[in-house]
Amino acid sequence: MTTTGSMTLFELPMGQEGTVSGAPGASDERTEEQEIALRLFEIGFIPGERVRVVARGYPGGDPLAVRVGDTMFALRRFEAERVLVTPACEAAR
Template sequence: MKAMELISLFDLPMGQEGTVSSGPLVTSGEATDRELALRLFEIGFVDGERVRIVARGYPGGDPVAVRVGNTMFALRRFEAERVLVAPLRKDEVNA
């Protein structure tokens, strides 16, 4: 079985499920970046959690409506790009 490539949550196609991998990324040492990562972690973007893009804003797809667990959140592009996901294959969705 080939390992799935990780992509940002923003790049996950609409309607496709994915699994959060490694939680929110901290790309710098700045306090605002750490605060954003903590906020994303607190609302449920934790390693192994299933997510799905359910809607995108127009134009450009920003913001995105994301279902994580049983809750839906709107994330701006820069927030969704901080979450890495492994897209699920169709045979993994109901597993």
């Protein structure tokens, strides 16, 4: 967890709601990282959106079933680690 109370989506405990607080930034250079960031943005992982980890794969928690807004998605760990979230209890402060 970072000092601001944000954590990655992968670190968010199962069942706890959070709010997307950040994602990888954009740049002019088209890299694999930017492709992942664009995909996450296009499916709804934008700052302010509600998220909840609904299920985790076994073993190791990969992949994750994540509800973003009213839609469910499966994300791999490397994708979930690129989305910053603020847990609901932190967002209320």
